[in-house]
Structures are given as C-alpha cells and as structure tokens.
Amino acid sequence: MNLFSLLAASEMSATAVATSILTLIAGIGIFLIACKMMSANLEALSSNKLKALFAKTSKSKLIGVGIGTVTTAAIQSSGATTVMVIGFVNAGIMTLAQAATIIFGANIGTTVTGQIVALGLFGADTISTTVIFSAFAGVGACIILFSKKDVLQKIGGILAGFGMLFVALGMMSGSMESFANLDSVKMFLATVKNPLLLVLIGAILTAIIQSSSVMTSLAITMVFTGLINLDQGIYLTLGSNIGSCAVAIIAGIGSSTNAKRTALIHLIFNIAGVAVFMLVGMIMREASHKTVTFGYLFAKMFPNALNTQMAMFHTIFNVVTVILILPLTNVLVKFVSKIIPDKKTKEDENAPHLYFIDEHLLSTPPIAVQQTKNEIVNMAEIAMRNFTLSCDIVCTLDFGQIETFRNNENQLNFLNKELVRFIIKLSKIEMSDADHMYLSSALHTITDLERIGDYAENIVEYAEKMTAADENFSEDAISEIRDMQLLIDELYQKVMKAYVNRDRASLREANQIEEKIDDFTSKMQQGHIRRMDEGVCTSDIGAQYMSLASNAERVADHFINVAKSIKVYSVKTK
Numbered sequence: 001m002n003l004f005s006l007l008a009a010s011e012m013s014a015t016a017v018a019t020s021i022l023t024l025i026a027g028i029g030i031f032l033i034a035c036k037m038m039s040a041n042l043e044a045l046s047s048n049k050l051k052a053l054f055a056k057t058s059k060s061k062l063i064g065v066g067i068g069t070v071t072t073a074a075i076q077s078s079g080a081t082t083v084m085v086i087g088f089v090n091a092g093i094m095t096l097a098q099a100a101t102i103i104f105g106a107n108i109g110t111t112v113t114g115q116i117v118a119l120g121l122f123g124a125d126t127i128s129t130t131v132i133f134s135a136f137a138g139v140g141a142c143i144i145l146f147s148k149k150d151v152l153q154k155i156g157g158i159l160a161g162f163g164m165l166f167v168a169l170g171m172m173s174g175s176m177e178s179f180a181n182l183d184s185v186k187m188f189l190a191t192v193k194n195p196l197l198l199v200l201i202g203a204i205l206t207a208i209i210q211s212s213s214v215m216t217s218l219a220i221t222m223v224f225t226g227l228i229n230l231d232q233g234i235y236l237t238l239g240s241n242i243g244s245c246a247v248a249i250i251a252g253i254g255s256s257t258n259a260k261r262t263a264l265i266h267l268i269f270n271i272a273g274v275a276v277f278m279l280v281g282m283i284m285r286e287a288s289h290k291t292v293t294f295g296y297l298f299a300k301m302f303p304n305a306l307n308t309q310m311a312m313f314h315t316i317f318n319v320v321t322v323i324l325i326l327p328l329t330n331v332l333v334k335f336v337s338k339i340i341p342d343k344k345t346k347e348d349e350n351a352p353h354l355y356f357i358d359e360h361l362l363s364t365p366p367i368a369v370q371q372t373k374n375e376i377v378n379m380a381e382i383a384m385r386n387f388t389l390s391c392d393i394v395c396t397l398d399f400g401q402i403e404t405f406r407n408n409e410n411q412l413n414f415l416n417k418e419l420v421r422f423i424i425k426l427s428k429i430e431m432s433d434a435d436h437m438y439l440s441s442a443l444h445t446i447t448d449l450e451r452i453g454d455y456a457e458n459i460v461e462y463a464e465k466m467t468a469a470d471e472n473f474s475e476d477a478i479s480e481i482r483d484m485q486l487l488i489d490e491l492y493q494k495v496m497k498a499y500v501n502r503d504r505a506s507l508r509e510a511n512q513i514e515e516k517i518d519d520f521t522s523k524m525q526q527g528h529i530r531r532m533d534e535g536v537c538t539s540d541i542g543a544q545y546m547s548l549a550s551n552a553e554r555v556a557d558h559f560i561n562v563a564k565s566i567k568v569y570s571v572k573t574k
Contacts (some may be wrong), residue, residue, distance in 0.1 A: 003084040010063060010457075023171050025142070028168070028214055028218075029168075030164055030167055030171065031165060031213075031214055031535065033161075033500055034162070034163075034164035034168055035163065036161075037161030041157035057283055057399050061097075061326055062101075063101075064102045064104070064105060065101050065102075065104050065105035065322060065326065067083075067105040068081060068101065068102035068105020068109060069105040069108045071102070071103070071105075071106070072106040072109025072110050072112075079544065081103075081106040081109070082103055082266055084264060084363055084364050084367075085360075086099075086259045086262050086263060086360050086515075088361070088367075089261075089262045095335070096261055096333050096336075097329055097330060097333050099258075099265070100269075100329050100332060103262070103265060103266050103269065104321075104322045104325060104329075105322070106267070107241070107270070107322065108315070108319055108322060110212060110213060110244075111314045111532055115311045115315065116165065126509045133165075135163060136163030137162075137167055139157065139160075140156045140159030140160025140162070140163060141156070141160050142153075142156070142559070143159065143160075144157060154508055160245055161228065179335070190464050192232065195235045195278060195281065198235035199236075199278070200238060202219070202235065202236035202239020202242075202243060203239040203240070204239075204244075206239065206243025206246070207246035212240040212243065215237070215239075215240035216237050216310075219237050219240070220233065223306050224306050224310075227537075229295060230294075230295035230298065230306065230309055231293050231294060233295075234298075234459045235278075236312070237310065237313065237314050238277060238317070239274075241270045241273065241317075242267075242270050242271055244270070245266050245267040249263050249267065257342055259360075260340050261333075261336040261337060264339065265332055265335045265336055268336070269321070269325055269332075273317065273325070274318075275315060281293060281294055294313060294498075295309075298312060299312050306426075339405070347471060352410050352411045353414075354418055355374075356371045356374040356375040356378065357372055357375050358371075362425060362426060362429060365430070365431040368430065368431070369426070370424050372419065372423060372426065372439070375415065375419060376419065376446060376449070377499070377500060378447055379415045379416075379446065380449055380492075380495075380499075380562065382411055382412055382415075383412060383449045383452040383456070384452075384489070384492050385408060386405055386412070386453055386456040386457075387455070387459075387488065387555055388485065388489070389401050389405045389460075390405070390456040390457070390459035390460050390463075391459065391481060391482075391485045393459075394459050394462055394466075394481070394548065395481055397463055397467050399463075399467075405456075408453075409453055409456075412449070412450055412453040415450075416446055416447075416449075416450040419446050420443060420446060423443060423446075427439050427441060438568075440568070441565040445565050448558040448561045448562050449558070451554070452517035452558050452559065455551040455552075455554055455555050462468060462544040462548055465544065466541065471540065471541050472541075476527070476531065477531070477545055480523075480527065481524075484520055484549070487513060487516060487517050487520060488517065488555060488556055488559070491514055491556055491560070494506050494507075494509045494563070495510050495559045497558065497564055498563040499565070499566060502566045505566065507566060510563045511560065511563075514560045517553065517556040518553060521550070521552055521556075524549040525546055525550075528546060529542070
C-alpha cells in the first residue's frame, strides 16, 4: 500500500501536508534529473545519427516533422530539440522553414513522455508498472558502476534515467493522492473551472519549471488520483504547450534574427493550436448545453482509463495541430519575417562574426565539433585571401583593396579569439575520444591560421614602406613573387583537401609542394642578392624582399602544420 494512503481519513495534519508538498517537490526534482540523464546519454549514443538525420531535412516538410518527432522521442525533451534547432538556424545549418517543421515534430515527440507516465499508472491489482519500471534505475546503476566500457555506461545511464522517471512518478502520484483527500484542496480546485484560467496556470507553471513533460505528467497524475477532473487536466495540458515556449524564447534572446524568428514560430504554433482547441471546446459546450466537452469525448473513447485519456488527448492535440499548421509553414515563415525584419547595415556586414558556430550547439557536441571544423576551414579561406591580397598589394603598390584586407584581418583576430573560447567550452562536455583529439589539435590549427594572417600583414607593411620611399620591386622580383604565390595557392588547395577529408594522400602531396616552396624561397633570396650586387636593386628594397621571402616560407610552414594535424585526430580510438 502506498505510504500516503495511510494518511487517509478526512483531514490531514499540517505535518502531513508539508510532507506531501516536499514529496511532490522531490518527485519533480527526480523527474527533471531523470529526463536530463536520459537525454544526455541518449544524445551521446545517437547524436552522430541525429546529425545525419538533420542533414536530411531538405525540402520535405514531412521529413522535417518526422525528424523532430524521432529526435524528441529519443532525447525526451522538446526544449532540447528546439534549442538545438535554434542553434542550427543561428549557425546557418538549416533554413527557417526547415527549422519550423522540426519544431512541429518536436511537439509530437514530447507526447511520448505522457504515454510513458500513463503506462506507469496501470496495474492497481497486480505489481504496478511503476514498480516494475522503477527497478530499471537499479539495473542501470549497476551497469554504470561495474562496466568500464563507455557504451555500456551510457546504456546504464539511459536505463537508470528511465527507472528514475517512474520513481519520480510514484512520488508525485503519492503526493497527489494525499492532496486528493484534503477537503479544502478539493473545494479550491472545484472553483477553478474556467478554461482560460486553467490554460494560464498551466502555461505559467510550465514556464517556471521549464518542462512541459513535468507539467503534463503532473496533470495526468492529478486526474488519475481524482484531485482534478479530466477537463481541468486537459486545459492545464494545453497551457503547458504554451509555457514550453519559454525555453525557446530564452534561447532566442541574443541570437541571430533567424533564431529569434524560430522561437517566435514555436510560440505562434503552440498558441494557434491551443486557440483552435479552445474554440472547438467552447462550441461543443455551447451547442450541447455544457454536456459535451473534451473530457466527455475522451472518456467515451478510452473508458475506465483516466491516465490513457489524458495522454491520448495530449498526443491527438499535437498531431492535429501539426496537420493544421504544416501546410501554412511558408506563410508562417513570411509572417515572422515581417514581424522580425532584417536590420543589417553596411557596418554590420563588415563587423567580425562567427559563420558556423553558436553557443546553442554546445547541447549537441558532435554537431558542434563538425561546425567548429567548418569555422576553421572558413578561417583558412580568409587567411589565404589575405595572403593573396598582400601579394597583389606588394607587387602593384595599389592599395584599393586595403579596406577589404583590414576587415579580413579583423575577422581573423576575432575568429582566433572566439574559436578558442568556444573550443574550451566544448572540450568540457562529454564526447567521443576522437572528437576530443580533434579539438585538441584544432587549437594549434587556429594559431597557425592566425599567424598566416600576421605574415600577410607584414607583407602589406613592406608595400607601405616602399610607397613611402617611392621605391618598388624589379620585374624579375615581381615575377618570382607571383611564382611563389602560385606555389602557396597550390599548397593551400592540397592542405584543405587533406584537412577536410582527412586525406593522407593529399597530405603527402602537400609535403612535396612545401619542400618546393622552401627551395624556391631560398632561390628568391639568392637571386635578390645577385641583383643587389649588380646594382639592379637597392639595399633597402633588398631587405624588404628578403623578409617577404622569409614570410612566404613561414606561411607555407603554417599551412603544412594544418594538414599535419590530421595525423593526430584521424587516429582511430579504441
């Protein structure tokens, strides 16, 4: 017999009331920890597959809904899925329309938790499913304690989290039964019948708890224990859908314009669904003289199963809302784009910024690692562009592109700082050994690319000094610089192929080109010494040229370091 059933009688003591409240808080706490535990371990096991899933969003709205549903059902958190999606939009991984369909699916996926809770409330006359499933917590804990394999420990974490969900459910259900026996509570709840007020209460509580799963589970247990009726539970659940948007809104604050639009789509979607169902509910009540309500319909559809009635309403509500809103996705995207317009100015476009990474990606480490790599590839492209610009400027002494050069240099310095900061944060999160090894090598790669930018800056300074002294390189010197530039461009192409694809064949080719560059820069220096001896070039110009040749060799060294980093992170970990 449940502990709280022993408190029965007609009235509860102050001690018993306090005990019930504390038990409820404890149950909510365990429920949240269990969800987090399941989410973290499921995500760690499946995030590479989730990354592949997200890549398939393409143009199909149904695929997006399916991905959102599967992802949320897997990680047991629509909030986590929504934050993930906002991060992807912010980093430019997916379009606003793709993000919208995934969020629609997330609302369906989150109903799985309600179905699990409903399942746990069966078995009054036998061993209850709550007790059976609670035992998984012990099984999972044993696996975590006694297994040394990372995969098994994650499986143990999933099982332990799953079991803890039912431990929490038992505690919440017990506390609800206790309150159900309190006449003052019954009288108070009997007065709260206004659907709009119930929706508001559900929204506020969910926003505070930041978990629609907890609110829905509480509503199911409150209905099951008789604390509230089915209609009251249904409207509390509707409110929880609106309250769940708080997570997305918080995630959207301080993010890109499209990320804010994504959060707004989530809010509009849920408010629209709730509004439609409340309108339908009002029409049914008025047409039937308050006889036919959602509670009445679902009681008829699923007789003698209060827990299932609530869970099925939650699922049907979200499925129907998706069916209604999905065809209007493009209209919704245009609508939020008008509400939150682009505010880009010329200064904004030139301001340093991140292209691929975003703080919200930290919730999905494998995807964050991939996006970090994309950001580094982008940094390499900027570094190479600036080196090319520096060679053009020093050969022509034309400073028409100097503003572009300075903007690129500012971007490189910004990326150097922000990438390091992001990688340090990301490295503290649990991930595969291979990803940890990559991030370790990435810190060195970033430094190499930043140094390439510095050497390009040196070359521009040589051009400025020559312009001030009204001097320039000879035609032979310029021809050698152009040949060297072509060699470094060829090296860059091989280096990036090796880096992006972890291609060791390209690394070997890059090494061969780098050796050619070493030989060529040596010949550049020897040739220029000969020209100075012949009086073709002055000693001042000679000093600039010798430094330029040395800088070019250093640029090649740093590029080859980028390619060599694949020797570290491409090693297969056991």
